[in-house]
Amino acid sequence: MALKIVKGSIDRMFDKNLQDLVRGIRNHKEDEAKYISTCIDEIKQELKQDNIAVKANAVCKLTYLQMLGYDVSWAAFNIVEVMSSSKFTYKRIGYLAASQCFHESTDVIMLTTNQIRKDLSSPNQYDTGVALTGLSCFVTPDLARDLANDIMTLMSHTKPYIRKKAVLIMYKVFLKYPESLRPAFPRLKEKLEDPDPGVQSAAVNVICELARRNPKNYLSLAPLFFKLMTSSTNNWVLIKIIKLFGALTPLEPRLGKKLIEPLTNLIHSTSAMSLLYECVNTVILCVQKLRILIEDSDQNLKYLGLLAMSKILKTHPKSVQSHKDLILQCLDDKDESIRLRALDLLYGMVSKKNLMEIVKKLMLHVDKAEGTTYRDELLTKIIDICSQSNYQYITNFEWYISILVELTRLEGTRHGHLIASQMLDVAIRVKAIRAFAVAQMATLLDNAHLLTGNTQRNGICEVLYAAAWICGEFSEHLENPMQTLEAMLRPKVATLPGHIQAVYVQNSAKLFATVLKSQEGDTDSTTTQEASQLMIDRLPLFVQSANLEVQERASCILQLVKYIQKLQQKDVEVAEEVCALFAGELNPVAPKAQKKVPVPEGLDLDAWINEPPSESESEDEQPKAIFTKEEPKHSRPRHTEVDEKELARRREARKQEQANNPFYIKASPSSQKVYQDTSGVEHIPVVQIDLSVPLKVPGLPMSDQYVKLEEERRQKVRAEKKKKEKKKRKEKRSGRGRKHDSGPESEEDIAPAHMVDIVTEEMPENALPSDDDERDPSDPHKALDIDLDKPLADNEKLPVRSHRAVEAQKSPVEDGERENAASQEPKKKSSKDKKEKKKDKDRDRKVKVQDYSTLTSLSVVCDIQGNLQDGSQVVVSVIFENKCESFLKSMEFNVLDSLNSKLQRPEGSGPHDGLVVPFQLPPGVSNEARFVFTVQSIVMPQKLKGTLTFIVKNEDSSTHEKLDFKLHFTCTSYLITTPCYSDAFAKLLESGDLKSSSIRLEGVNMPFHHLLARICFHHHFSVVERIDSCASMYSRSIQGHHVCLLVKTSAQTVSIDAKCDEPTLLGNVLDEIKQTFSQC
Incomplete structure (x- = not known):
């Protein structure tokens, strides 16, 4: 074995690492693909080895190749193997590769759930950190659902490093699993007041991102953010908060008045330009400051000023309209991005008074615009400005028709169809203008030759489509x-x-x-x-x-x-x-008319009209020839090398074909020679110049004429109005007449040149409303539009793992006695001896509820756990098992409330109403139900009396049964297993805030690690540190009480020194630990 390890170490000395791979790629620039292919083959061999170090090195190289664009999805399982390594160096490589290569359709992601959960609960904070960082890149809806509870627990971690990462990744979890937002939001809200500035900044960032799309759901947080804004000195946090207030202010008008003072102070005191910009963005009174930015010579500041003014324009257009002259000056700027931003501003600045003036300035820029891109943008903006809001600002449609006709002078534009659609729309919808429009279109048709030059690249000929249609449809107006x-x-x-x-x-x-x-x-x-x-x-x-x-x-x-x-x-x-x-008139159809047609009853749009052929049939079926017999092509034709003779032959054939083609424009071979050889003015070749702005179409009036006519008409209307008002004042002879002097002309005072009847767009019968059309159905933020102020419902809980099979951790439920007068014996008043009391206690600790009448009918097991989301709630999971051959139904669970504990019931229910168990039990079937209790104090154990009623249904009859029981809430059930690190544990003990107590256990005959496991299992503790026969342990209650233990063993004696900030809770927990070991 040792020899094998030494051999593996020697082999690794000759393996290529990432540095060698990069160096090799740079040295093989001519045959890079071939070299990388060889490297991939080597990597595949390395991945087959058992040594995790070799696999990690291979995955590291694959990560780099993936960055170069190579597909490495085939190594997904090997990446998971490296992620599961116990060594942090390799684990980090695995998570980095997963963050780059994994996506929602990666199959092996389902294998990573338990590994990620294990890393999240690791005592090493860097294992947890790298798992959170990697998970944020490849989180899927399933991963978000399974790990949401674990991540939310980490938001209360003792290390700020982990808390910050957990808070940030919750945003990704919310996007993938929106149901987690409401249960997790209280914990996220707490992090806004976290003592660590990094965690606080992360919480501000997440909430601001959530509020950016759905601001109305976060109005209740305005006071908290206002407090942060006035107390925080972090410019980054202030920028985020001010952006959030910018989204909340339109929804709550009173908020704007309250923000004026703090924002004004920030504007005058801050030296950070980024913060100043955000304040200017939010405060409408700073438009004058924006004018300074726009007039600045710095192009970046000018652009930012225009950008901020466009945001102000959406809510306060009148504040921006006074700067119309400055915006028009920006159209002459040499920077195209500034010109385009100024165009966007002009769209929102128009009114009935200034529309003609703004369009006139834009038409001047159209004539002198350089480049077709900017000129096309000007053309589009002119049409958008005039046609916005159903032609709201146009008072003279003859002027608008003349503008459209003048735009037809532009050659080379791509927007001829846009001009044509506007001509058609105005002529169809504005009946009063049809005679004038027909006359103009007839003139265009007479001079069509001016618009049809070079139709291959000239889109302006599309205007003739509209001209022909208008003249034909409304031909009665033709002279x-x-x-x-x-x-x-x-x-x-x-x-x-x-x-x-x-x-x-x-x-x-x-x-x-x-x-x-x-x-x-x-x-x-x-x-x-x-x-x-x-x-x-x-x-x-x-x-x-x-x-x-x-x-x-x-x-x-x-x-x-x-x-x-x-x-x-x-x-x-x-x-x-x-x-x-x-005969008949064609009316315009609404853009979404087809979408709003109601689906007829019995029509299934998703059903197949013809069933698709099976795969086997489609494979066997040969393609049929339609016109001539042709052979099916099974593969792409191979490209053969062509020699020089073949190329020359093809070239000659192509030239011959072009020569015989009457529509092909031939090149004049002599033109170039004449240009080079001839001299003198007479022989200078004349080249036809393609004018971008040709001469005006004869017979068409210019729009300037209508601007002058419109101004004269308005002056005449104003004069008549003043004359009438003067006449009224004379009739009244009132001294208060001066108060009625007409001020500046308002929008409502400007009447149109003629009565305009705009034809409305047609909609189908029984059209369905579609208010949600503006929202993109694929937008992930749509699912996060959730009311966060509504109390959490019983079903709004994050999924938590539960061990149903282990009965040793179940809380005791006391047997009750069934109320049956025929079989119940009268209770004795005499006192019981110690032996009988001990039997009662043993019976109290039984896990299963059994009664002599239901011994063979129903088995009940319960588990009590603290609620991680709410410090005042306890969740009781009850497993009901039907052990008889009858059907159990209509089960109702009820517990009598005490001063300290209450069963949560639906709204409108009384304190004595029971909860219906949401299922029935066929024979031999078990199922689980969860009930929530609200607890005021958790320092004392308590017992609650309850009743379970149900109906036992047989084939021929039904009986109503009742089972009484007692529910025992121990202090241990309020504790949550929470990991703690040695340095945080030491600081906790040194703080001086904890009270101490101790117990000694005699006659405990078990290994020390079994003893620790029993304490962890039954009483929800975690081991902080263990040295020989001494260990420190930690747990935390649902209300935040810290419980610290120091467990030492010597021979068969166990001493437990404990500390807690609640002495009563500590004493009861120690009693329960003592009781656990007394049963051994």
């Missing part, structure tokens, strides 16, 4: 429909994208119907024949289109027009029938 029809059927239209051609063809039919209707009564007019002939002459071009949609529509309309022409030759009036094809 010259025949001219527009001719414009829509020009041959150059065939160069437009297919979907635009389809709209042209479809709406040409609508225009044709309008021409028929307007000219059919006129016998002298030949316009209808001209229109029919025009359609017949121009539509064949579209019938030959490569686009199927265009081809189909053109074919149908062409046949219809030919048939109409035949009827016209017979003098048959067809205008009314043709117009009926396009």
